[in-house]
Amino acid sequence: MQSLLRVNDLSIGFGSNKPTVDRVSFTVNAGETLALVGESGSGKTLSCRAILRILPSSAQIRSGEIVLNCGGNDIDLAKLGERKLRSIRGDRVSMIFQEPMRSLSPLHRIGDQVGEVLKLHRNSSESVAKREVLAEFERVGFNDPERTYCAYPFELSGGMQQRAMIAMATVAKPELLIADEPTTALDMTTQAQVLGLLKKLQAESGMALILVTHDLGVVANMADQVVVMNKGRVMEAGSSDLVLGSPAHPYTRKLFAAAPVIPEFVDPAAQPRQSDIILSLRDVSKTYGVRQGSAWSPGTTIQAVNGVNLDVPRGKVVAIVGESGSGKSTCARIALGAESSDAGGQVLFKESPQADAIEVQSLNPMDRCDFQRKAQMVFQDPHSSLSPRMQIVDALTEPLDIHGIGTPAERRDRAIELLEQVGLDPSMLRRYPHAFSGGQRQRLSIARALALRPRLLVCDEPTSALDVSVQAQILDLLEDIRDRLQLSYLFISHDLAVVARIADEVAVMRRGRIIEQAPPELLLANPRHPYTQALIAAHPEPDIHRPIDLETVAMGAGEPDTWPDAFRYTDGAAPPLKQFESNHLVRTHA
Amino acid sequence: MDILKFAVRRVATMMLTLLLVSALIFLIINLPPGDYLSNQIAELRSTGQESGVAKAEFLRHEYALDRSLPEQYLIWLGVWPGPHGFSGILQGDFGWSFEFNKPVSEVVGSALWMTIMVNLVAVLFVYLVALPLGVLAAARSRTWVDYVTSFVGYLGLATPNFLLALILFYYGNKYFNLPIGGLMASEFEGQPMSLDKIKSVLLHLIVPTFVIGTAGAAAMMQRLRANMLDELNKPYVTTAWAKGVPPAKLLTKYPLRVAFNPFVADIGNLIPSLISGSVLVSVVLGLQTIGPALLAALKSQDQFLAGFVLLFVAALTLIGTMVSDLLLVLLDPRIRFGARER
Numbered sequence: 033m034q035s036l037l038r039v040n041d042l043s044i045g046f047g048s049n050k051p052t053v054d055r056v057s058f059t060v061n062a063g064e065t066l067a068l069v070g071e072s073g074s075g076k077t078l079s080c081r082a083i084l085r086i087l088p089s090s091a092q093i094r095s096g097e098i099v100l101n102c103g104g105n106d107i108d109l110a111k112l113g114e115r116k117l118r119s120i121r122g123d124r125v126s127m128i129f130q131e132p133m134r135s136l137s138p139l140h141r142i143g144d145q146v147g148e149v150l151k152l153h154r155n156s157s158e159s160v161a162k163r164e165v166l167a168e169f170e171r172v173g174f175n176d177p178e179r180t181y182c183a184y185p186f187e188l189s190g191g192m193q194q195r196a197m198i199a200m201a202t203v204a205k206p207e208l209l210i211a212d213e214p215t216t217a218l219d220m221t222t223q224a225q226v227l228g229l230l231k232k233l234q235a236e237s238g239m240a241l242i243l244v245t246h247d248l249g250v251v252a253n254m255a256d257q258v259v260v261m262n263k264g265r266v267m268e269a270g271s272s273d274l275v276l277g278s279p280a281h282p283y284t285r286k287l288f289a290a291a292p293v294i295p296e297f298v299d300p301a302a303q304p305r306q307s308d309i310i311l312s313l314r315d316v317s318k319t320y321g322v323r324q325g326s327a328w329s330p331g332t333t334i335q336a337v338n339g340v341n342l343d344v345p346r347g348k349v350v351a352i353v354g355e356s357g358s359g360k361s362t363c364a365r366i367a368l369g370a371e372s373s374d375a376g377g378q379v380l381f382k383e384s385p386q387a388d389a390i391e392v393q394s395l396n397p398m399d400r401c402d403f404q405r406k407a408q409m410v411f412q413d414p415h416s417s418l419s420p421r422m423q424i425v426d427a428l429t430e431p432l433d434i435h436g437i438g439t440p441a442e443r444r445d446r447a448i449e450l451l452e453q454v455g456l457d458p459s460m461l462r463r464y465p466h467a468f469s470g471g472q473r474q475r476l477s478i479a480r481a482l483a484l485r486p487r488l489l490v491c492d493e494p495t496s497a498l499d500v501s502v503q504a505q506i507l508d509l510l511e512d513i514r515d516r517l518q519l520s521y522l523f524i525s526h527d528l529a530v531v532a533r534i535a536d537e538v539a540v541m542r543r544g545r546i547i548e549q550a551p552p553e554l555l556l557a558n559p560r561h562p563y564t565q566a567l568i569a570a571h572p573e574p575d576i577h578r579p580i581d582l583e584t585v586a587m588g589a590g591e592p593d594t595w596p597d598a599f600r601y602t603d604g605a606a607p608p609l610k611q612f613e614s615n616h617l618v619r620t621h622a
Numbered sequence: 623m624d625i626l627k628f629a630v631r632r633v634a635t636m637m638l639t640l641l642l643v644s645a646l647i648f649l650i651i652n653l654p655p656g657d658y659l660s661n662q663i664a665e666l667r668s669t670g671q672e673s674g675v676a677k678a679e680f681l682r683h684e685y686a687l688d689r690s691l692p693e694q695y696l697i698w699l700g701v702w703p704g705p706h707g708f709s710g711i712l713q714g715d716f717g718w719s720f721e722f723n724k725p726v727s728e729v730v731g732s733a734l735w736m737t738i739m740v741n742l743v744a745v746l747f748v749y750l751v752a753l754p755l756g757v758l759a760a761a762r763s764r765t766w767v768d769y770v771t772s773f774v775g776y777l778g779l780a781t782p783n784f785l786l787a788l789i790l791f792y793y794g795n796k797y798f799n800l801p802i803g804g805l806m807a808s809e810f811e812g813q814p815m816s817l818d819k820i821k822s823v824l825l826h827l828i829v830p831t832f833v834i835g836t837a838g839a840a841a842m843m844q845r846l847r848a849n850m851l852d853e854l855n856k857p858y859v860t861t862a863w864a865k866g867v868p869p870a871k872l873l874t875k876y877p878l879r880v881a882f883n884p885f886v887a888d889i890g891n892l893i894p895s896l897i898s899g900s901v902l903v904s905v906v907l908g909l910q911t912i913g914p915a916l917l918a919a920l921k922s923q924d925q926f927l928a929g930f931v932l933l934f935v936a937a938l939t940l941i942g943t944m945v946s947d948l949l950l951v952l953l954d955p956r957i958r959f960g961a962r963e964r
Contacts, residue, residue: 086863121866135857138956139879149865184955200865 035101036062036207036240037083037125042096042110044078044087051094053078054264060208060257065234065241067255067272069248069287071499072470075264076244080210083109083242084121100125100208123153126201130213132193136185143181146200153204168203171236172196172229190356191222195229202233209234210242215250219355220526221589224570227253228582246499248291249572252276253580260284276576290501291574292529297553305615306345308385310488310520311367311407313342316377318362318544336362337373338544338606344488344522346385349514351523351531351552353567354541360524363541364490367522368407369393369400381407383487405435408481412493414473418465424451424476425461431483450479453516454509471502475509482513490522495530507534528567532556537615540564543592545606547599550616560618562588562595598622624958629948636940643936644711644929648695651925651932657687658720658923685718685926698929711933717926721918726930730912734934736805737911740834741896741938743827747835748842748892753885755839756846760881761873763851772847775840784906787833791907794829801826803908830907834900838892846885853877879953886950890943897935 037060044053053075060066068076081087083098098109102124109117126149129135137145146168147161156164162181169177172195185193194214201209211230215223227250234241243254251258251272258275260268260283268281279285318337337359344350354360365371367379369392379392383406395403411417418427428447432438438446448458454475465473474494481489491510495503511534514521525531531538532552539549540563548561559565566588569581592601599607599620607621656664659682666674682688686697686704696702698717700710709715716726755775759768794800801807805826810819853859854877862876901913912931919927951958 084864086860118866118868121864123866127861127864129857129861131857135861137858137862137876137879139954140875148862148867152866184959186956186959197861200861 034062035059037101037242038097038099039079039083040097040099042079042082042098043094044075044082044091045094046088046091052091052264053082055096056261056264056266057096058257058259058266058269060240060242062207062240063234063238064256065243065254066257066259067251068242068244068259068261069246069251070261071246071287071501073263074261076261077212079261080127080212080242080244083208083210084125084127085109085112085117086121086127119153122149122201122206123204124206125208125210126204126206127210127212128194128197128201128214131217132190132197133185133217135197136193138185140184141181142183142185142188142196146196146203149200149204165199165203168199169196171233172199172202173225174199189222190218191226194218194222194226198226198229198233202237202239205237206239208240208242210244212244213246214243216246220528221355221566221570221585223250224572224580224582224585225589227572227580230254247572248276248287248500248574252574252576252578253572260287273576276574286501288574290504292500292503292527292533293573294529294532294556294568294571297557306348308346308382309343309380310346310382311344311522312378312380312389313340313363313367314378314380316340316363316366316379317374318359318366318371318377319374335544337366340541340544340546342539342546342549344520345536346382346520347514347518348536349521349523349534350537350539351525351535352539352541353525353528353531355526357543358541359544360526360541361492364409364492364522364524367392368409368490369395369403370409381488401435405484406486407488407490408484408486410474410478410481410489410491410494413497414470414477415497417477418473418480420465423462423464427465427476428480428483431480435484437484446483450482453482453513454479469502470498471505474498474502474506478506478509478513482517485517486519488520488522490524492524493526494523496526503530510534528556528571540567545619546609546617547619548617549609550613554613554616558616560612560616561620562599564588625948625951628951632944632947636944640933640937640940643940644699644933645695647929647932647936648698649691651923651928652691652694654923656923657925659685659687661923662720681718681720698926711930716930719919719924719927721922721924721927726927729915729927730930730934733910733912733915736909737897737913738938739823740805740827740830740900740909740911741893743831744835744838744896744900745889745892747831748838749885751835751839752842752846756843757850757873757878759843759847760850760854763847768847771843775843778836778840781836783833783837783903786836787829787903787906790829790832800828805830805909805911830900830903830909833903833907834896838896842885842888842892845888846881849881849884850877853880856880883950883954886946886953889946889949890939893942894935894939897938 040057042053042056043051045051056075056079058066068080070076078087078091082093093110096110099106100109100120109120136142143162143165147165150156150161150164166177166181169180174180174192174195180196185196188196214230215226218226230241231254243250245251255272258270258272259266260275260281262283267283268275268279275284279288316337317335317339319333319335321333340363342350352360352363362371366373366377369379373379373393377393380389381392381403382389390399390403392403425444425447428450429443432443432446437443447461451458451460456472456475456479465476468476494510495506498506507530510521513519523531523535535552537549538552538555539546540561541547542563548555548559548564555564556568559568566585569584570589572580588595592606601607607619609617609619611617659678663675663678666678684705686694689697693702697704698710700708700712700715704710719726719729722729755771759771762768791802795802805823806819807822810822813819856877859872859876862872867875897913900911901917904911904913905917912934915927916931918924919931
């Protein structure tokens with residue numbers, strides 16, 4: 033087969049440091065998909081940016097060649113002059129990025145940004161460009177291309193923004209599309225649809241695709257060829273059925289072991305419900321005013337959470353699963369009293385089986401302070417949830433300091449104990465957060481949450497900012513300390529595979545409502561709600577024989593009024609949660 | 623349509639603000655005990671010139687200074703009948719300047735237009751200098767271009783205006799034969815507008831514009847540079863880069879548009895600082911702007927003159943803010959949509 037792009041012995045470095053990308057080689061054939069797989073810091077993004085030479089100004093290509101086959105002629109992009117390179121960027125080779133919102137200019141209409149490609153490379157007139165852009169919008173799945181043409185990026189959802197980016201990258205019919213983590217910032221069902229779109233476009237136009245990703249599931253669904261990278265070097269390369277079917281390199285095997293998989297449960301046994309409840313959400317709702325009302329026009333409100341009932345049994349992990357905008361994080365904040373529920377909602381907390389339940393939503397300041405010692409939160413992004421100006425010892429002892437517990441010496445001892453509990457070396461006490469990796473920082477923020485010896489931890493997406501291999505370790509740690517310290521978790525996540533591993537009970541939320549709730553083995557073996565089915569179907573499995581089922585995704589991933597009759601909301605009123613088996617709740621009319 | 627509605631609402635709130643400001647100005651001017659006339663009466667009495675006292679008493683009554691403060695304020699505004707019926711700012715009667723013994727409108731008259739012109743030219747100067755230099759300094763950051771523009775900018779910021787004025791006058795006159803002082807050659811004063819007069823005014827404006835505008839331009843250039851540097855690292859710039867947009871267009875179409883917002887928003891802030899900054903400069907340079915008149919009026923508690931000048935400056939500021947708000951709405955769809963929602 034004709035190779036379209038050959039990268040030979042590419043090395044890229046910053047300043048005089050040793051190369052960050054070290055003698056990387058790969059080949060992309062026309063019409064094929066090559067996946068560059070690796071964790072953060074593996075050099076995969078730098079390598080693919082080097083193809084278009086859009087590297088940070090401090091990075092230089094040290095050696096190697098990047099040969100693009102242009103209609104029979106070989107061109108070395110690594111040495112091509114800037115002017116000629118510009119005529120290749122966006123025309124023969126184009127690129128899409130991770131965060132569509134930030135990758136589109138907020139001040140220009142979508143149509144203008146997409147049409148610019150044609151004006152630059154084809155010298156198209158305004159009207160010709162518009163016609164082609166509208167056709168491309170239709171191809172990438174916009175229902176109303178005219179409206180999209182005039183829209184600004186912030187008027188579109190994340191998935192639609194990424195479609196606009198894809199339209200921008202494909203409108204000039206490139207021979208190669210480089211997609212740098214194109215679905216990482218998207219919801220699971222949206223990811224499935226965007227991946228499906230990329231495949232469809234590729235089949236129609238015959239363009240080649242370089243897909244940069246950390247997700248082996250995405251690789252299994254998309255790639256013909258796979259290159260596994262680690263610390264700037266290629267670990268393993270080959271066709272995807274070989275690399276994924278029988279990984280040869282230990283690093284690849286390690287990645288596989290860590291990849292989150294939705295397990296296949298067979299014949300789950302129903303378990304009796306536990307009666308000792310540590311935290312209980314009763315009829316919790318939250319309405320936000322979006323626009324201020326005035327005397328003439330009523331304000332617009334959004335119901336972020338709508339009548340949620342959820343119990344966390346003592347010593348168990350209850351997970352709320354949902355995509356962005358489902359209200360899961362609002363639930364977490366209400367559970368901790370960090371946000372007030374609408375009138376009528378109740379949050380009850382029982383410190384011990386014998387204690388009286390306290391009502392979290394109506395605590396006086398004294399009791400609130402007391403409650404905060406017993407319920408703590410672990411945040412999503414360990415990079416922004418630790419102050420960069422505080423030494424670790426200060427970050428860990430601050431909660432004790434605030435609550436006036438112990439002498440300075442005792443607090444210090446407690447900090448050392450905490451570090452040991454989360455598997456870090458006590459000699460790191462005097463360091464600052466920047467000296468730690470993402471996984472270590474998340475350990476630190478867990479340690480900080482444990483400082484006051486809480487009974488309940490609310491974990492808000494604690495692993496979604498981490499690499500997969502680190503994610504597995506953090507989940508291990510959370511399971512370990514739950515058992516050792518007899519903690520209970522309210523666990524918020526968007527990832528069913530993560531939840532399947534750690535949770536004892538899962539509630540799936542969509543648009544503020546719980547639509548299905550069951551223990552994970554029951555939920556995953558026998559999902560009844562179309563949205564749950566879509567979530568499961570959308571999860572990319574690292575197995576090329578289990579591709580994403582786009583039909584199931586399309587069936588359930590839409591708005592509630594697109595669901596099948598038995599689940600549809602009539603006039604905005606949702607069907608009730610019905611009980612199936614002893615502990616399986618589904619929101620349905622049937 | 624939405625923009626029109628926004629503009630109408632914005633003008634309405636501006637009027638309201640102006641009303642509030644006028645009350646504040648009136649209150650503050652009247653905070654020190656006494657007024658121009660009672661001071662004069664006291665002085666006349668102490669020197670035994672009883673004959674003048676009657677005249678001053680007459681003026682006090684004539685300008686309603688013997689009434690209560692709120693009443694005085696309303697008469698000044700023109701919504702309350704004074705000794706001569708409704709006659710205040712709303713009717714175009716700005717009052718009497720005791721210091722100059724002329725109606726206020728005559729005192730400030732031509733100076734008003736000169737002030738507007740000098741400041742408009744200074745604002746233009748600030749923008750014309752800051753825009754290209756700021757963009758250039760950001761695009762070529764950490765090169766000699768950046769260092770030289772920053773150095774000149776800081777020099778402009780750090781040099782006292784009056785000193786800069788004197789230096790420029792001296793050397794401007796010595797080497798370029800630029801005129802010293804005033805806003806036009808003396809033979810044109812009081813003459814009707816003519817081509818020669820305009821030429822003379824423009825020639826006289828060179829040094830004052832430079833002096834008044836340098837500090838503002840330097841500050842704005844630094845702000846634009848910082849904003850641009852922030853924007854240059856944003857992913858949407860990388861997107862445009864990967865599209866094959868040529869460098870100059872890449873810079874002006876994308877990051878500059880975003881970095882432009884604070885630049886536009888500064889119009890409103892620029893005017894008061896320029897005017898108050900230019901009072902001293904006007905005195906030094908002998909410009910016939912309202913700056914010197916304001917200084918004199920404030921010193922002698924010439925309340926109608928001071929009140930009018932302050933109100934005028936406030937109005938200019940508010941208009942500047944409104945213009946920048948409207949421009950922002952036109953420039954930035956995010957603000958436009960936000961405005962529609964409210």
